[in-house]
Amino acid sequence: MIPTITAFERSPDRGQGLARDMRVRWALEEVGQPCDVRLLSFEAMKQPAHLARHPFGQIPTYEEDGLVLFESGAILLHIAERHPGLLPDDAAARARAIAWMFAALNTVEPPIFERTMAIVIESEKPWHAERLAMLEDRIRVRLDQLSAWLGEADWLDGAFSAGDLLMVTVLRRLGSSHMLDAYPALSAYVARGEARPAYRRAFDAQRAVFTAAST
Amino acid sequence: MIPTITAFERSPDRGQGLARDMRVRWALEEVGQPCDVRLLSFEAMKQPAHLARHPFGQIPTYEEDGLVLFESGAILLHIAERHPGLLPDDAAARARAIAWMFAALNTVEPPIFERTMAIVIESEKPWHAERLAMLEDRIRVRLDQLSAWLGEADWLDGAFSAGDLLMVTVLRRLGSSHMLDAYPALSAYVARGEARPAYRRAFDAQRAVFTAAST
Numbered sequence: 001m002i003p004t005i006t007a008f009e010r011s012p013d014r015g016q017g018l019a020r021d022m023r024v025r026w027a028l029e030e031v032g033q034p035c036d037v038r039l040l041s042f043e044a045m046k047q048p049a050h051l052a053r054h055p056f057g058q059i060p061t062y063e064e065d066g067l068v069l070f071e072s073g074a075i076l077l078h079i080a081e082r083h084p085g086l087l088p089d090d091a092a093a094r095a096r097a098i099a100w101m102f103a104a105l106n107t108v109e110p111p112i113f114e115r116t117m118a119i120v121i122e123s124e125k126p127w128h129a130e131r132l133a134m135l136e137d138r139i140r141v142r143l144d145q146l147s148a149w150l151g152e153a154d155w156l157d158g159a160f161s162a163g164d165l166l167m168v169t170v171l172r173r174l175g176s177s178h179m180l181d182a183y184p185a186l187s188a189y190v191a192r193g194e195a196r197p198a199y200r201r202a203f204d205a206q207r208a209v210f211t212a213a214s215t
Numbered sequence: 216m217i218p219t220i221t222a223f224e225r226s227p228d229r230g231q232g233l234a235r236d237m238r239v240r241w242a243l244e245e246v247g248q249p250c251d252v253r254l255l256s257f258e259a260m261k262q263p264a265h266l267a268r269h270p271f272g273q274i275p276t277y278e279e280d281g282l283v284l285f286e287s288g289a290i291l292l293h294i295a296e297r298h299p300g301l302l303p304d305d306a307a308a309r310a311r312a313i314a315w316m317f318a319a320l321n322t323v324e325p326p327i328f329e330r331t332m333a334i335v336i337e338s339e340k341p342w343h344a345e346r347l348a349m350l351e352d353r354i355r356v357r358l359d360q361l362s363a364w365l366g367e368a369d370w371l372d373g374a375f376s377a378g379d380l381l382m383v384t385v386l387r388r389l390g391s392s393h394m395l396d397a398y399p400a401l402s403a404y405v406a407r408g409e410a411r412p413a414y415r416r417a418f419d420a421q422r423a424v425f426t427a428a429s430t
Contacts, residue, residue, distance in 0.1 A: 055364040056322050056357065067307045073321060074314035092282045099289035105321040106288060107271050114329055121349070127342040134336070142271065149270040 002034055003064035005075075006053070007209065009039040015210030016175070017203045020072040021060040023169050025205055027076050027162065029198035031083035039209060073105050076162045086162040093158060100156050100163025108146065109170040111138045116173060139179060147183045154192060168193030217249055218279035220290075221268070222424065224254040230425030231390070232418045236275040238287040238384050239294070240420055242377065244413035246298035254424060288320050291377045301377040308373060315371050315378025323361065324385045326353045331388060354394060362398045369407060383408030 005028075007021035021037075028035050044050055045057045053061045054070040061068060062075040069075050077098070080086035087094045115135045122128050146167075150156060155164045171190050174180050180187045193199055220243075222236035236252075243250050259265055260272045268276045269285040276283060277290040284290050292313070295301035302309045330350045337343050361382075365371060370379045386405050389395050395402045408414055 051360075051363075056318065056360050058322075067310060069310055069314050071314045071317035071321060073317040074310065077313060078310050095282060095284055095289065095293050098292060099284050099286045102286035102288040102320065103271070105317065106286060106324070107273075109321070110325040110328060113325060122346075125342065125345075127340065127346070130340075131337075131342070131346075145266075145271050148266075 001065055002036055003028075003062055004036040004038055005063075006038050006040050006050070006059045006061045007206065008059055009041045009044075009209075010213050011206070011210055015207040017206055018169075018173055018175075019059065019206070020169075022202060022206055023072040023166060024060045024062060024075050024079070025202035026165055026169070026199050027079045027086060029202045030165070030196070031079060031085050033079070033083060037205075037209075073101055073166065076101065076166065080162045086165070088159065088161065096157050097161035097163045100161065101166050104163065104166035104170045108142050108167065109173075111135060111142060112170060112173050115139060115177065136177070136179060139174070143179065143183050143186060147185050150185050150189060152185070154189075160196070164189075164193060168199075216280055217251055218243075218277055219251040219253055220278075221253050221255050221265070221274045221276045222421065223274055224256045224259075224424075225428050226421070226425055230422040232421055233384075233388055233390075234274065234421070235287040235384075237417060237421055238381060239275045239277060239290050240417035241380055241384070241414050242291050242294045242301060244417045245380070245411075246294060246300050248294070248298060252420075252424075288316055288381065291316065291381065295377045301380070303374065303376065311372050312376035312378045315376065316381050319378065319381035319385045323357050323382065324388075326350060326357060327385060327388050330354060330392065351392070351394065354389070358394065358398050358401060362400050365400050365404060367400070369404075375411075379404075379408060383414075 005021060005024050008019055011019045013019055025035075040050060040059060045054075045059065050061075051057055053063070053068050056070070058070070060072060060075065061070050062078065063069075069078055076086070087097050115132070118128065118132055118135055122131065155161065156167060157163065168190050171180065171186060180190065194203075220236060220239050223234050226234045228234055240250075255265060255274060260269075260274065265276075266272055268278070268283050271285070273285070275287060275290065276285050277293065278284075284293055291301070302312050330347070333343065333347055333350055337346065370376065371382060372378065383405050386395060386401060387409075395405065409418075
């Protein structure tokens, strides 16, 4: 049975692959699992039918054989537990890869997401420039630490894992800020993720939704 | 072998149990697993010895038989996979409980954490009151949704799980704001978590660190 995921009918990122369905699409491409995609308008996301699937009215969700999941991190872990390729077999290495999944979502993404929010909802405020600089300082602390950890390695802990997949998608949210330009190791890390054939297929699939909606 | 976790030598919350080691202490108490606690100063957390354990120089970490983990969510999942009591046996229910773990950390905690950050680093800024109100509006969106989902239930999805454990600790960060007063179902939910004997033991253990450091 093919799982069904949900995604934005019209992604606010205009097809740049920054919406969180990209994470699930990429993971499914990595493991060779096709999926159906149900596109949702912003209105439909706030309706009871979707809130029963996703208590916070967001995308993506994941449905398979009566199981309904929300939260991209949880969906990735579910996929990774059922297919080889996203988590190491060794128990300790697997636990560390999962630690990187949580680190991407709970330590690195929050200040990056706040930067996006500041641009969306505070750009007309008189304090915007000063606060953006404060947020970027907080982000740089994380980028410094992440870059120091990564060093010359290709991936965060041995082979490519679901932790790398999430971290690359989180770092991509900084794209338009050019903050990564000061971090060659992290820029190369993101480029390495984007060069994976599974990433390309997932990117093209989400972009096709935007292109179709725009014509 | 008894695992070792790290915690603040002097917690900035003055023993209120808001630091993230509380999540791990509570989980270990739920499953009846003793642990050793290594206390760290803020200086020690930024030293290479600790950064090798935790790339972002934070607490808690978890060490057991050569495995070193960071991120409270990943540590909880590791404990829950090795001991009964924190995740359901049924595969679908287990996946949903894990979804609530990620929801607590990636959807509910970020705006609540930003509120704390705003109070810590922006309270002298002329924009503080206006921005705090904007943040609290964002938090209320999540609390409305969470309260609607919980309804009259005791826990988020069936029996108490690691998802509830994390969500209760996340909501407790709102304590001094009194924002939860407007949400009786969520207040009762947090109180239900705090009434668990395992919670009490964990709370007392972390509080004893603060008390000892203050005398």
